[in-house]
Amino acid sequence: MTKELKEECGVFGIYAPEGSDVAGDIYYGLVALQHRGQESAGIAVSDIRGEKGNVSIKKGMGLVNEVFSEEDIRLLKGNIGVGHVRYSTTGGSVPENAQPISMNYIKGSLSLVHNGNLVNADELKNKQMYRGQAHYTSSDSEVLAYEIISERLNTGSIEEAVKGASKKIKGGYAVIVMSPRKLVAFRDPLGIKPLVLGRRDGTYIVASESAAIKSVGGTLIRDIEPGEILTITEKGVENDRSGCGGKEAHCVFEYIYFARPDSVIDGIPVREARFHAGKALAMADEVKADVVCGVPDSGLIAAEGYANASGLPLSFVFHKNSYVGRSFIKPTDKERQTAVHMKLNVNSSAVYGKKVVLIDDSIVRGTTMRQIITMLREAGAAEVHVRISSPPFLYPCYYGTDVASSGQLIAAEHSNDEVRKEIGADSLAYLRIEDFRMMTGELPLCTACFSNDYPL
């Protein structure tokens, strides 16, 4: 599904002993989370020895390694910090919307990073403006920050303020707040968005995915629970579980596409989920084929699962040119035809004369899939059978996934056979919603985009 679905955001927070500098760790953590957002990146650090939060911040448009130079990292001094990579869901692709958001309020500085979407942001923002609170951005993360600040005026601590604010906000979110001497991490009560806690000696780390903790040499402790508010101070970790224990609905797309395969989310290794999705596809399949392959990189592990269950050989059919990146000059319409092979090309000898099972994780508009199948046929593939490791994408997401409106979803407008013809496949089959159980077991899922069953 080569990049037709946009990931949203990745968050990273760290609390090291006094005197340490954490900006380097945040940099590596954000690079490890870069797949979750390539539009902007930012880091804010604070030195606990400073008064009322002496925050240093740097953010900008682009990839982590485009935004930060070595000197930038060196100048970001402090032992507490938060970082963010962003793909815009609300608020537009403008520099002002880059995170962390960092404000000064009556108790000092507050810096915030946020993955997710508030469904009642407009309503809350209107109330805030009637209180005279001006907005510098159009993001709902700023709305969230103001809710916390407003609560803080009438509560005794930042964690109580977060608790008060969390009762007012609705949606899917994973948030890390840095106050002058504390790091507060919290997750929506349904657990839609992932958030994990890790440790490296005396340093605590909070991140969207466990792979980011590992990237800085840390060890995963556990997932932060849906509804939990976790506070890290000099004394260690405290938490408030009064918001926990309700209905849960974890976003299934983290397992299908968003998360890295080497991450473990809510107890389940992402690679295992994808591998078993592939197995489920094979077990429901009756096609006679010669070889199995996955679309790089999103379909590879499901292809491995399919090969495992079907007994067919798994093959590296595609050569991906890793130098075709963001700054690559796009071919003109005239050249488009000739430039299909730039990013992905077929190793012809692997498919010539063969019946091919081709695995990908989803079909959004179908354009890319049609081009890939054309390439396989040009390389001599006898048949191309497409298997998708998720059900058809039918309904919009309100919790932070940038899926186009139904009108742009090919499966919402066309029958299965129409889609098959459109992409030029010999057969087309999807994972069934009931197969999710093979992927994630008993874990309660949000499958609204497939099932129209919204948890909120």
Added chain:
Amino acid sequence: MTKELKEECGVFGIYAPEGSDVAGDIYYGLVALQHRGQESAGIAVSDIRGEKGNVSIKKGMGLVNEVFSEEDIRLLKGNIGVGHVRYSTTGGSVPENAQPISMNYIKGSLSLVHNGNLVNADELKNKQMYRGQAHYTSSDSEVLAYEIISERLNTGSIEEAVKGASKKIKGGYAVIVMSPRKLVAFRDPLGIKPLVLGRRDGTYIVASESAAIKSVGGTLIRDIEPGEILTITEKGVENDRSGCGGKEAHCVFEYIYFARPDSVIDGIPVREARFHAGKALAMADEVKADVVCGVPDSGLIAAEGYANASGLPLSFVFHKNSYVGRSFIKPTDKERQTAVHMKLNVNSSAVYGKKVVLIDDSIVRGTTMRQIITMLREAGAAEVHVRISSPPFLYPCYYGTDVASSGQLIAAEHSNDEVRKEIGADSLAYLRIEDFRMMTGELPLCTACFSNDYPL
């Protein structure tokens, strides 16, 4: 062998009908050849309607998409052109050594791109200097250009001058020369360096690899023969085979590592060669294992061959972070330990408790391999058996491959078992020189770096 061996250079030439602009095609061709050199890139184009060669040139340090903007490409007007990506073999990593080299001489402009190495460059350069020919660079490509220019003073055409020069130069080379109205491509008599001819309607294309021809919508016609001089003019293609027919010695490392798997070189698909190297490894193997995997990206296809021959399941064991690129801030020594996982991380669930066969294409210093094996063990692998899809690397290359002196080659200094211990593997085996026959059949090879049998 993650980038311990440096590729050398990629060349691309194109001759389109009068009135066309070829800079865009060269750009895409060079991106397709980017794996052959990331140090500098350059394009020179000439308009056949201009007098005596009105050459526009742009070159610079960095990747193709860093060197060229859309405006650069638009400003490079002309229907004939050459392009180059470079990794320095001789001449040092300085802007002056970027190619194409473009000079004006008595017959107008001459632009040249060159992959390879002249073994008698110093001797020729000395003679040139005694003729008063000054050198602006320290590269042997400039020596080659001067030989052609000198010959041109006493011959009737550029192709005759090339013929004269080719009798004086020794080494491995694939060269494209652009004169005001012609494109001349030639290859060393042994065929050490690859060079292919392709076509797209009335446009002729010459490139280091067939994948570059495909990337611009062209079709591979044939390899340029060792010793052949091929001249493209308005009238079409002519050639001189008087230098052909001698002993051949094609560089085996093109098949093992340099070339893209989707290229076909001297009639053999590179993917097939790698797949059969993996098969050969498996057929000589007696290890009992649970799973096969390859080091991304250089060991993947050999792993597929190994799985195919051994019947063991092939698995995607590694997650490669594609955002860890050139501009990534390197971890400090202190952080190095914690940052091993940045570029490559293990999907633990794929190897936990398993005996793993790990395939890579070569071992140079062994450092990276040791780190990878450590990661596999940390992820719970029970055993790690390393299989290398080439023989031990023992002797230096004089024909253009940037291999360190023998002292840096771990296999040259240590026994097989010492290397195994150094990298921490349970067993270690290499491809045997006699197995090359499984890869490339009857094709005569240069295997000097393994066998000490130098063709020149």
Added chain:
Amino acid sequence: MTKELKEECGVFGIYAPEGSDVAGDIYYGLVALQHRGQESAGIAVSDIRGEKGNVSIKKGMGLVNEVFSEEDIRLLKGNIGVGHVRYSTTGGSVPENAQPISMNYIKGSLSLVHNGNLVNADELKNKQMYRGQAHYTSSDSEVLAYEIISERLNTGSIEEAVKGASKKIKGGYAVIVMSPRKLVAFRDPLGIKPLVLGRRDGTYIVASESAAIKSVGGTLIRDIEPGEILTITEKGVENDRSGCGGKEAHCVFEYIYFARPDSVIDGIPVREARFHAGKALAMADEVKADVVCGVPDSGLIAAEGYANASGLPLSFVFHKNSYVGRSFIKPTDKERQTAVHMKLNVNSSAVYGKKVVLIDDSIVRGTTMRQIITMLREAGAAEVHVRISSPPFLYPCYYGTDVASSGQLIAAEHSNDEVRKEIGADSLAYLRIEDFRMMTGELPLCTACFSNDYPL
């Protein structure tokens, strides 16, 4: 006084008929005001046809022509706009403090540019924070914006909100506020900071200096009065003079140093003021000299006045190298001695053997003056008599001029004769406070930095 005193800020606002684009005019206006601030520059524009203020904004660190490209200007679409050049007085030299400040509040967008300093900013900011208003910057301009927003919640229009806010703020200021459909300009009741109104056909312009109006082809209408609130809408200009008519105290340093000589401020041409300061110096002088010269560029016009009154010839004694700019590599300490002549050099033939009267506008630390006098003596000057076209600088400024604390002012710590010896002059004399009358006639001045007589 070569740049030892920092200017503060320049503001520019423009209201053109619907459908026009004003960003280009703002660009030229800011270049004309660049002498007032070189640290950052910014432009915000709004299209009156947009709903509730569709503001486009671009700001950054550096000179106007460094911050804005042609494409930036083209993308800034709108017929109303404000611009700013800044030298930091409060808030530190950081990107966040660049102006315009642009916020969204309950009535839509509000953009603000500000020259000056609020003396009660801390007190107001504290109150704002107790209302839950978070601050993104450390500048007092944000405090001012929040006062206006807070007033707007309880008033019927932006101009009434400005009126309410202006009753709460204290200090010297010239401000332009852009709301979705209006431009509101106002000036502190004492008239410390300058602000003028101009016109070009149906377009109204407000700026710190009349030279900026002229630079865009406009004509000066009049000064905005101290305490006046001027509102520009589609219907034209309205104003509220209820705050006018009190005591006035115009900053005398605008005439001595800050403003361009071709500007007219509060009815007095700046050049005339400087010319007459030079005349006053000559009329009080008894020195016998051969030639008069001014330190470029700040002392030139006073030198002309001195020459006029004394009858001595005026000479271009100094060659200023206009290529020694911001990005010039500063000489190391070792080279400093030899590099004194880089920026300013003496035309030796103009002073050899002569008694020289040397005019400058002020002495802050005295370092530059000492170097200049050394140069004159090396060039053969027989005597050097320094005349300063302002009184000794003795007291700090609280209204927005970046003067160092008294400890750094050479005149505050040393007697006149000590200063003369320190700079190496044969004689030294200053303008007397009573001479200001020759410069500016009856205009009421703020002379606190010379007289300790603070108007607030």
Added chain:
Amino acid sequence: MTKELKEECGVFGIYAPEGSDVAGDIYYGLVALQHRGQESAGIAVSDIRGEKGNVSIKKGMGLVNEVFSEEDIRLLKGNIGVGHVRYSTTGGSVPENAQPISMNYIKGSLSLVHNGNLVNADELKNKQMYRGQAHYTSSDSEVLAYEIISERLNTGSIEEAVKGASKKIKGGYAVIVMSPRKLVAFRDPLGIKPLVLGRRDGTYIVASESAAIKSVGGTLIRDIEPGEILTITEKGVENDRSGCGGKEAHCVFEYIYFARPDSVIDGIPVREARFHAGKALAMADEVKADVVCGVPDSGLIAAEGYANASGLPLSFVFHKNSYVGRSFIKPTDKERQTAVHMKLNVNSSAVYGKKVVLIDDSIVRGTTMRQIITMLREAGAAEVHVRISSPPFLYPCYYGTDVASSGQLIAAEHSNDEVRKEIGADSLAYLRIEDFRMMTGELPLCTACFSNDYPL
């Protein structure tokens, strides 16, 4: 004559004791010569301890402070060096034509900087090409370098090779050549282009103007003589005067416009020459006026001379905005009318109601002068009398001054009165050729562009 005439080039060479680094001195020297060329800049240094000339070089398009960073200067290690600022006369404005030219030839490296123009470059280049010498640039400086290299093959030293080459080249030139262990400076036999020798302790400096020597703390020793070849080695300075003693013809435009007023060229202070040109204009004048002013910066010193001889007061009539630089966004045609005042504005109070004498150094096309006169009249000037401190510009220059062909010279096509009307002046007068004697005494001049009397 605000920049309608282009300067050409500035050269700088330095020879310091072994172990010193000279790149910093060259940087400052080039900044001091920046007025002679703003198109490109370059520095080459060599360490005498290196073998056969280990040259480090950096050059690029733009101003000296745009081309060189602090790190660039630090990395340029060596005790001998040459530098260059360029305005293109031949060869086009392309990066390849930036100097120094640096080549390797049979005796090691040769780096060359050149101010001037060879009139027989095409003929020499053709011969070189027949010898097989390829050209990388289109500049005549490369032709010169090849002549020296060719001579060196048959002579015993670099200075002898220079001597041989200097017999073959024709034109105006000042050249510095750096060979591995020597610096050779030479000047054309007529002395058209300036070149001076200076010293700072044990370090020797050669430069286009004495102001560059002073900028690095050195002292002017003497002019290099027309036709002299001066060689600096470890042992000191040697010279060959066998080419001296012929007819001389020093370019009068160095005194009128090119050189800095604080330079001394061929024994005459440039400021003195300009001052006396102004005096000569006044002595020949009968106009009744109130005030004298010069167009900044080129007319200022002549205005001082005019004021001195006429007794009229000298006034700073113009305010020049020093922030309107190279990267300034040019006004569109529509805005041009309104943007005349951006770079230069009139201090109205200085000219209102007055009869003004306006001095400039030349009129090329007349466009700028017409705009300036319009501004003066808008500011209320009663009369504007233009006086030009050089004769009418009638003939082209072949020795290195970038003057347009006669067709573009307003004075070549129109009568004095037509020009006066065209620029809108009340009267117009020029310096007479016979007045040059007041400027430069007995010094033999090249006045071909005024007199059609070409020395070659």
